[in-house]
Amino acid sequence: MIARETALAALAADSYDVVVVGGGITGAGVALDAATRGYSVALVERADFASGTSSRSSKLVHGGLRYLQNFDLGLVREALLERQIMVRLAPHLVKPLPLVVAAFNDERLDMKVGAGLNLYDVMSLDKVRLRRKGRRGDVAEDVDGDGLADWAPDRHRVISGEEVVERLPALADREPTSGYLFYDCQTDDSRLVMTVLAEAERFGAVCCNGLEVTELLDEGGRTAGVHVRDVATGDTFPLRAANVVNATGVWADRLRPDELHDEAEVPRIRPSRGTHITLSAKDVPLVSGAIVPAGGGRTIFALPWLGSTLIGTTDNDFDPEGERALDHVQPAAEDLDYLLEATNGFFGTSLGVEDITGAFAGVRPLISTGDPGKSVDISRKAELYETSSGMITITGGKLTTWRRMAKMAVDRLVERDARDAPCRTHEIPLGFAVGADELPRVEGVPDEAYAQLAGRYGHAAHDVLRIAAERGELAQPVVEGGPADLLAEVVHAARREQARSVGDVLLRRTRLGLTAAREVAALDGVTAERVARAMAPELGWDDARVAQEVSTFLAEAAAEGIVAQAATSSEPAA
Secondary structure: OOOHHHHHHHHHHOOEEEEEEOOOHHHHHHHHHHHHOOOOEEEEEOOOOOOOHHHOOOOEEOOOHHHHHOOOHHHHHHHHHHHHHHHHHOOOOOEEEEEEEEEOOOOOOOHHHHHHHHHHHHHHOOOOOOOOOOOOOOOOEOOOOOOOOEOOOOOOEEEEHHHHHHHOHHHHHHOOOEEEEEEEEEOOHHHHHHHHHHHHHHOOOEEEEOEEEEEEEEEOOEEEEEEEEEOOOOOEEEEEEEEEEEOOHHHHHHOOHHHHHHOOOOOEEEEEEEEEEEEEOOOOOOOOEEEEEOHHHOEEEEEEEOOEEEEEOOOEEOOOOOOOOOOOOOOOHHHHHHHHHHHHHHHOOOOOHHHEEEEEEEEEEEEEOOOOOOHHHEEOOEEEEEOOOOOEEEEEOOHHHHHHHHHHHHHHHHHHHOOOOOOOOOOOOOOOOOOHHHOOOOOOOOOOHHHHHHHHHHHHHHHHHHHHHHOHHHHOEOOOOOOOOEHHHHHHHHHHOOOOOHHHHHHHHOOHHHHOHHHHOOOOOHHHHHHHHHHHHHHOOOHHHHHHHHHHHHHHHHHHOOOOOOOOOOOOOO
């Protein structure tokens, strides 16, 4: 991405066809879609890219088996087709993940689950794409010779207890007797956002974080852009654009709220908090994902992710108090209890809060279309609406359907402008995938880092390794003795990805704030200082600024609750 200072200058000097407000996955998708259709595009984000819901998901690109229970077949079908497209366009970022539903004590497998998986299989079929007989569900190949990886999941099947244990070693002591095996996909959500933004920029979009929209520009009752404030300096300027797309997710009804709330057809956002925890893979070793029974008749996921085990999610109404309450949503103590209780009950472990290696909570922008007291009126479908000023708002949906949501918004712009500009994002690769064995070896870089670099950056991993080669000390991991995230990635984040703080690096450019939270948020600040000092030459920080940035990160980590605290309540979560 271009430097933030360059982006700021361009935004202040030029006018655009479209300004997108919001730098999560939906806003990034709108920017990419509009730019590839020939619009000049500006994107502004108040905080950091992916700093809201888009970095706090379950990391799954999936149809959503549980939505079949509500007969939401259209949403499941749409999400499954999008899943296929994502594997095709970004095979380094969106990877097939086998999942297991285990059975014990010679119990018969739940036939309802089997019927649901049969339907899931049928709805996964993409008739446009050919399947090669016998292809395994965990391999992507270029079948049709277009240079893009094609993947079609194998049908679900019944597996033996021995194979269940091979895939879920954490269940060895419970001696499962059989299970269902099926396939979905997994990603690193914040890295997906950064990749889509970089692709949008390649098509001419100008993207900048740390710019807060304070109000809409109004000319004769119609939007003509936005007023923005640089949160770092306090400077304000008008950003002129013929169209405004509000893609701020759970914050969507806070941009010109009087107009939104006065127009009856606009649905209300009903926020829902989802909490996740990470555990050491030594405590809960997994090769595949697991569907874990939990309280209240719900299920949660246990997933291998970046060398850790990811557990989630909860689903509770969230009633924010105060204007900034959505900015730092902490995992609730009762949510941690709920996830640990389900994990211990299923795997036969006795893990406590002290065993949690990281925790995070996000707020989903669910749409309430009826009685706010009825859960049946809460939808994961995307909603698009245009208000009298001409502002287009796109919200709701889920991580998997980001491209379809972006298409909805830009289709409306195209219709309004009477353009002949069809959507192209289903055929545009996201980044350039490389294999770990294609990357040059650099002295000092741990062997296990190469696969992670290839999966995180694709071809751009060459840039990270170039930094490590230029300054040998940057070939070291950020956390000594910890995960394989390199100090060279810190410099790359500041130089190429508009990272402006230690938190930007540890929470969103790398994921150490989730997989090694206790180390990075330690009160002695050793790891945070290492990150700040690596960033300092890129951002012009002196020693005093480094100390300030370390303190700011430790406060942010506390506000985010990334280090799980002892529970003060044992009320069950839903």
